[in-house]
Amino acid sequence: MSSEEPGVVTEQPTWSRWVIIGGTLLAVLLIGGTAGMFLTRAVDEPAAAVPAAGSVEVGFAQDMSTHHLQAVTMAGWARDHSTDPEIRQLAFDIERTQLEQVGRMKGWLMLWDQPEQAIGAPMKWMTEPMAGHDGMSMAPSSVNPGAGVLMPGMATEAELAKLRSLSGKELDVYFLQLMLRHHQGGTAMARYAAAHSSLPALKALVNSILTSQGAEMDQMKLMLSARGAQPLPA
Numbered sequence: 001m002s003s004e005e006p007g008v009v010t011e012q013p014t015w016s017r018w019v020i021i022g023g024t025l026l027a028v029l030l031i032g033g034t035a036g037m038f039l040t041r042a043v044d045e046p047a048a049a050v051p052a053a054g055s056v057e058v059g060f061a062q063d064m065s066t067h068h069l070q071a072v073t074m075a076g077w078a079r080d081h082s083t084d085p086e087i088r089q090l091a092f093d094i095e096r097t098q099l100e101q102v103g104r105m106k107g108w109l110m111l112w113d114q115p116e117q118a119i120g121a122p123m124k125w126m127t128e129p130m131a132g133h134d135g136m137s138m139a140p141s142s143v144n145p146g147a148g149v150l151m152p153g154m155a156t157e158a159e160l161a162k163l164r165s166l167s168g169k170e171l172d173v174y175f176l177q178l179m180l181r182h183h184q185g186g187t188a189m190a191r192y193a194a195a196h197s198s199l200p201a202l203k204a205l206v207n208s209i210l211t212s213q214g215a216e217m218d219q220m221k222l223m224l225s226a227r228g229a230q231p232l233p234a
Contacts, residue, residue, distance in 0.1 A: 050112050057202055059125025060193035061105040062118040064209075067151050067189065068098040068105075071182050074155065077164060078175040086223065087172045090216070094179065097212050104205060122151050126192055153185020173229045180220045181232050183213045 051057035072095050079091035109116055118124070150156065155163070155178050166174055187210055194206040224231060 051114075051199070053114060054125065056125050056193055056196045057199050058109070058112060058114050059118060059123070060189070060197070060202065061108050062114070062116065063122045063125070063151055064186070064189060064193075065102050065105045065109075066117060066122070067154060067182075067186050068102045070154055071098050071179065071186070072102070074160070074163065074175065074179060074182070078171070078179075081167065082172055082175070083168070084172050087175065090219065090223070091175070094216065101205060101209065104201075108201070123189075126189075128192075151185065152188055153182040155182065169227065173224065173227050176220045176224050176227075177229070177232045180217060180224070183217050183220075187213050187217075 075091040075095040075098075079088050079095065082088050082091070106116055159178060163171070163174055163178060190206045190209045194203050197203070221231065
């Protein structure tokens with residue numbers, strides 16, 4: 001049975017009330033100071049220009065999202081159908097990394113009030129030929145002629161169908177070959193975008209793409225060599 005008498009309210013210690021009051025005031029001051037900081041920055045710093053349709057930033061976000069999603073599709077297939085632990089781990093890493101990057105780009109497009117996919121042919125934002133892997137020139141109109149306008153490194157429907165038809169070592173090798181070429185084309189596109197944009201967020205993403213895909217390309221070359229295979233012809 002409680003020792004407190006019914007109807008008697010125990011008074012809260014004075015020090016406890018002051019701790020609560022002091023904490024509340026501190027929180028209010030912190031919130032107010034933070035709000036003031038953002039208001040000051042909003043007044044002192046001009047608003048960043050929102051990239052328009054047809055700009056390098058919008059075009060890159062739209063096309064690279066599509067480019068990445070094909071890599072995610074190929075990686076998902078290899079992860080689910082290969083029996084090689086090394087292939088499965090690589091595929092998982094590619095799938096996870098590129099999905100996160102797609103999320104960033106689609107977030108930009110939403111903020112910029114732009115569609116997730118470009119209308120018409122891809123890479124219209126690229127007005128100059130770009131330097132591809134191994135130093136060769138890669139112009140949008142010359143990529144995979146006869147198979148529609150595909151972005152650099154992307155697999156054709158026939159190549160994807162072949163990938164799905166293979167198993168065992170043949171699947172592993174063909175996956176590595178297609179993904180290596182895919183990475184090479186994607187990094188060339190990323191470098192072009194960074195060279196023609198001053199947007200810090202885009203440059204940061206490009207740095208992330210080049211870092212992750214650069215390491216993966218080195219790994220895939222070693223994995224192909226270990227399996228007695230070579231990259232696809234350029």
